[in-house]
Structure formats: structure tokens, C-alpha cells
Amino acid sequence: MFLFTMHTPKLRQKMQALLAHRRLSSGSHRNSTLLLATLLLVVALSIVSAQPSGLRIVASADRTTSLSRHGITWYFDSEVEYGRFANGDYWVIGPVTIVDIDPPSVDDGGWVRNGSMLDPSPLDSQGWNSEPSAGGWSANNNVGRPNGQNLSSENPLVIDAGHTLASSKSTEPAGSRHANELMSVLTVLSERPPEGSFRPPYSRGHKRLLNTSDIDWSYWADRRADIKSGVLSSMPSMSALERRIERVWLTIGGTWTYQRLRPTANMPDYGRAIAEQLGEIALVLALGFERHEIETLMIRYLQIGIDMYGATIAAENEGNLFNVTSSFGPLWSGGGGITQGFKHPMVFAAIMFDDDDMKKYANAGGTRSYWDSPNWDQEPGYPIHTEESQFNYVQQEDIDMNVSPGYPQTMVGVPDRDGNFMTSPSGGTEYPWGGSYRTIVTNSIIGHVLAAHMMELKELWNWDAIFDQIDRWVQAAETGMDTGYVDPGGTHTRLHGTNGVLPFAWDMWEAYREDYSPVWPAGG
Numbered sequence: 001m002f003l004f005t006m007h008t009p010k011l012r013q014k015m016q017a018l019l020a021h022r023r024l025s026s027g028s029h030r031n032s033t034l035l036l037a038t039l040l041l042v043v044a045l046s047i048v049s050a051q052p053s054g055l056r057i058v059a060s061a062d063r064t065t066s067l068s069r070h071g072i073t074w075y076f077d078s079e080v081e082y083g084r085f086a087n088g089d090y091w092v093i094g095p096v097t098i099v100d101i102d103p104p105s106v107d108d109g110g111w112v113r114n115g116s117m118l119d120p121s122p123l124d125s126q127g128w129n130s131e132p133s134a135g136g137w138s139a140n141n142n143v144g145r146p147n148g149q150n151l152s153s154e155n156p157l158v159i160d161a162g163h164t165l166a167s168s169k170s171t172e173p174a175g176s177r178h179a180n181e182l183m184s185v186l187t188v189l190s191e192r193p194p195e196g197s198f199r200p201p202y203s204r205g206h207k208r209l210l211n212t213s214d215i216d217w218s219y220w221a222d223r224r225a226d227i228k229s230g231v232l233s234s235m236p237s238m239s240a241l242e243r244r245i246e247r248v249w250l251t252i253g254g255t256w257t258y259q260r261l262r263p264t265a266n267m268p269d270y271g272r273a274i275a276e277q278l279g280e281i282a283l284v285l286a287l288g289f290e291r292h293e294i295e296t297l298m299i300r301y302l303q304i305g306i307d308m309y310g311a312t313i314a315a316e317n318e319g320n321l322f323n324v325t326s327s328f329g330p331l332w333s334g335g336g337g338i339t340q341g342f343k344h345p346m347v348f349a350a351i352m353f354d355d356d357d358m359k360k361y362a363n364a365g366g367t368r369s370y371w372d373s374p375n376w377d378q379e380p381g382y383p384i385h386t387e388e389s390q391f392n393y394v395q396q397e398d399i400d401m402n403v404s405p406g407y408p409q410t411m412v413g414v415p416d417r418d419g420n421f422m423t424s425p426s427g428g429t430e431y432p433w434g435g436s437y438r439t440i441v442t443n444s445i446i447g448h449v450l451a452a453h454m455m456e457l458k459e460l461w462n463w464d465a466i467f468d469q470i471d472r473w474v475q476a477a478e479t480g481m482d483t484g485y486v487d488p489g490g491t492h493t494r495l496h497g498t499n500g501v502l503p504f505a506w507d508m509w510e511a512y513r514e515d516y517s518p519v520w521p522a523g524g
Contacts (some may be wrong), residue, residue, distance in 0.1 A: 007133035025257050030155070067092070070247050071265070072184035075100035077153060083192065085199040086212050087303045089248070094161035094188035099153040103169050105136035105144030105315045112137075116144035118159070119204035120166050120252050121314040126261055128168040134260055148334060161190035164202045165248060168263065182265035185248050198303055201310020202250060205317055206396045212299065214353050217291060220298075223455050224288045228511045231287075234503040238297065241281050245300040249274075250308065251339070271386065272444045276502050279447025280305070283508050288453035298352075303347025304491030305358075308342045309501050314362050336419070340386040344448040347457050364388045386509065387448075390441055391417050391466040401427030415469035415520065417442055440499045442473050447505035453516035471520035474509070514524040 034371050063079045067090050081093040105114045112130040120126070126134065127141030139148060144167065149155050159165060165186045185202050196212035236244075247266035252258060262269045268277060268436040281301055285294060343362075350358035364385070407416075407428035417427035417438050430438050449470045452458050458467055477495050497500050501509070513519065 009384070017237055028135075031198060053292055058293060063470060067186065069186070070183040071169055071182045071478070072164070072219055073090060073102040075102070075184055077156060081192070085193070085197055086299050087185070087199060088246070089185055089187065089199045091187045091189050091193060091199070093192065094159055094163075094190065096159050096188055097159040098151065098159065098165075100151055101144055101167055105142060105152060106150065107145070107148075111174045112139065112142060112145065112171075113174075114144065114168060115142035115170075115483055116157075116165055116166060116167040118143050118163050120202060120250065121204040121318065122252055123315070123318045124204075124252055126252065126258075127411050128183075128261060129170045129179040131170075131174050131176075133175060133177070133180055136261075143252075148482070150394055157187045161188050162207055163188050163294075166201070166248075171264070177260065178264045179260050180263040182262040183250055185250070198299075199387045201307050201314075202248065203307075203314035206310045206313045210353055210355070214355075215302070216352055216354050219351065219354075220285075220293070220455075221508065223284060223286070224510060225454055225515070226288050230397075231504075231507050231511050234507050235284065236280060236365060236504065238284070238293065241284060242296050242300065244277055245297075245304060249304050251311070251342070258501070260452060266276045271337040271340040272440050274497065275337075275444035275448065276343050276505070278461075279445060279451070279501060280504050282348065282451035283505065285348070286451045301345060302341075302349045302352060305345035305347075308346045309349065309358050309361060312346070336437050337444070338386075340441060340445060342392075343385040343461070344452060344457075347452065347461050348455065351455065351457055351460060359460060364459055374393050378391040386441075386503055387445060387466050388463045390419065391415065391463065391469050392426075393465050393468075394426075398426050398428060403427035403429050405429075407429050407431050417469055417473075442470065443495065443499055443501045446470055446474075446501050446509055450505070450516075454512060468520040474513075 020125075060085060062081055064076075064082055065079055066073055067082060068074075069088075069090055075098065076092075077097040077099050080096050083091055085091060100113075101116060103114045105112065106117065110130070115126075115128040115130075117124070117127045125136045125138035125141055127138055127143065128134070128260075130137045130139070139145070143157055143165070144151060146155050146157050151157060165188070166183055167186070168180045168183045171181045185199070187207075188198055193209055194211055198210045198212070200207040200209055240456045245267075247263070249262075249267040252260055257269070259269045267272050278301075281297060285298060285301060346358065347362040349355075350362040392415070394414050394416055396409050396412055399407050399409055399412060405428065408425075411428065411431070416426075416428075416431075418428065418430060419437065429435075445466070449467055452461055453467070458464075461467075474495065495506070
């Protein structure tokens, strides 16, 4: 039986050319074998023509010579065994030899685009797009051009088991703000995974497989909240939320230039939008839907948590988890809105899988004076995400900075947000409510904080300052509590103006926050 795996237009062209060759070469002396082969090709062509464009027809359900996923196609030198993970991404049994990738990585007058990387990790220079504005380019890390040449059967890419290939389509034209339009990942395994396996993290080194059977659905069912009247009116549709996280959310590096590498067809580039969009999903997963209604969304959200867990381990293994002197920046840097929003998926996944190792990295360790610590990266129990690095309780060291405007003495012990509590005393340069990043960062994670309350993640998260400061922020905007500041005309512009809270997150906050005590400052 024939095995047809190429896209329909390419397959049709190749078959038609073969038919023409057969006619010319056979003349009037067709023998029965040639006639049979020709008839079989004609039948195959008619079958393919009747299929929707792009459909691959295979003689076996688990062997193919090419795979396509979200705009990327990988072509192999021979049949490979393949399948899908729980989130839909492909795996293949390795080693595999790739002879072509569509779109191909090409050198267009010095601009190398559509690159591919193996196991992209936080310390890596990127190999997807050589455009200078993309930042951090290394031709050696673009495995889509082995030996600096076009990929082909004579110059193939051989991948052993235990690796993940992340292939891209670059944004055109050169010089665009966003370097990558889309990405897809292909995982090479040594053996067929159990049915229901999640894709392992795309980062280097950590490829442990979790499974849908590991999900603690009873934990979720016991804590999901009854759906209150009116809260669904501002909720995005379930299908829209599922599409939002269908593709891989891939991020490396911690500086502002690296946000340009995030593929725009897959995910937002800026941390504010990342936090907002994931926050809405976190809230939906805390509501009282039936399992069958949210199972797809749950699996895709947990996959993001797995990926962030893997990236965190890779950063730790390579000395970049909290390396503020690295040219790549710490993986989850503070100081603004670049990398926020990735913490909740990892905390949620740690709870839903009841996974001790994942919990170790989800636990931020409580409040400490990090600028006094000589060993920031010795043991779990330290802030590793933007959320922790920008939220803390004001300490005497902050007061003693004597900056302008600066914290008054009465702020000692009060939660607040500032650029980077992680590395040095803040001093209160944005006190009481100044600074655009205060608004951007705080408003965008309101959904994460509420969802954590609802799913009882606060204890594991173990960074009370972020929870208390969100309460304080909302109360101050509404009543002027402890600051004297009230939004003009009672319109709460800090909450609902530019960079304001998304409507669904706000409706959920109004409907559910008081159901989960304590609310700061009463016992908070």
C-alpha cells in the first residue's frame, strides 16, 4: 500500500509528473506491471484530490515521512514512528534525520530567518532570526542550517532521542518589532510514551513525562466555585480561551530585547498581556464548570506550567535562575512588565499534579531581605519570578535609602510594589502611587491572585506580599485607604483606565474576593 504524507499540491504535482514520465517511457509496449502501477497512481491521485487541502493520508496510523503543526512542516529521510501528546504536539521516535523544514531557514543577503533551535533554554543565544533588533543571535544555534548551509538530504539535521526541536517562521520584512511570527515544537523520544502523556518541557535537560492520569481532578472539583450570576457575561468564550493557548508559549532570556522573540501567532510578546490572558484562563479553571467543559483548557494550561517548570530548572542548572549580572538577564527579571505572568501556571500545575519537585520550584519561600543574602540560589525558597521580585513588605532598609519621594516611616511592614525588591532596597521611588509600571504590573495579575485564592494555592506560592498588595491596591483606589489617594471622580482610573484590569478579571474580583479571607489588612 502507498504511503502519502506530503501536502496535497506537492503530492499531486509529483504524481502527475510521474504519470507523464510513465507514458513517455513506455510507448506502445506497456506491460502489465507498468499498467498496474499507473492505475494505482491514478486511483491514489483521485483519492488525494477528493480530500481537503493539506490532509495527509497514511497507510499506517503511526508512521510518516513528514509532520505539520501550526504552520511548520518537518520532512524526514524515511518513515518515522510518531504520535501526539495530550496537548496535540507531535513526538517521533529517534534518532531522526530531517532533510527539509517548511518554511526553510535561508540566508537572504545576510538576513538569516526561519531558524530552528534544539532545546531552547534561558542562557542560549537565539538561532531563529539574525535581524539585529531581535537580539542575541548565534548562527551556531540555528540547527535549521547545518554547517551554515541549506537543509537537504545531502546536508541533513540528525536529532537523537531526548531533544526538542523548536522551529520558527520569522516575521517579515526584516526590522519588524517582532522577530518571530510563529513557532512549533517537535519532541524526539527513545520509545513510545504512554497514552495521555504531556509533552516534556522544551528546555534543555529536563524531559520527564507527566500524564493526564496524574491530574488530581478531585482537588479541582472540591475547590471550584459556584458560578455566580453575571460573572460569565464578560468571560471570553471557552473556544477562544482554548485557541489562546493551543500553540507553544515559548520564552527565553529575561531582558527587554528577548520579548521580541516570542512568536506573535502563539502568544503575546509583553508580560502585561501574558499575565492578563493567562489570568483569565486561571479564573475560568477556578469556576464550577463540569470536567468535560474545561478538560481541553486544563490540559493546555498545565502544559504551560510544565514548560515554565522546565525552563526554571534549566535556568538553575545553567546559573541563570537569579543571575542579575548575566547579559541575558535573570530568567524572570523584575523591574517592569517583561516577564510577569508565568508563575501561576507553574504553581497550579504543581498542585494539580501533586508533584513534589514542581512544588519545590513553585514555593517562593516567604519574605526575606534578599539584598543581604550572599547565596541567592542555594536552596529552593527564594523568589524566582517577576511577581516576587516586585512585591514585598517595606523594610527599614527601604526607609533608610532617603530617596525622593521615598517611603515614610509608617510604611514599614506595609506591602508594596516597586521595581526590584529582589536585588536592593527599593527606597520608594514610586511612592505613594506613582509610576506606570505600578499600574501595569499590579492590574495585570489581579486574576492570578484571585485564582490562587480560589484554588488554595497561596500557601504553596508562599509570597504573601503579592496577595496583600493587590488587596491594598484595590482598596486604595476605591477609598484612599492609608494613602489619601482616591481616583478622580470615583472613576477608579488606576483600575479601569489605561493599563486597567480586564473586565472579566474585575467582575470576578468583585464577585468572589470577599469569599476568601483574610482580606488585607485584617489579619492579612
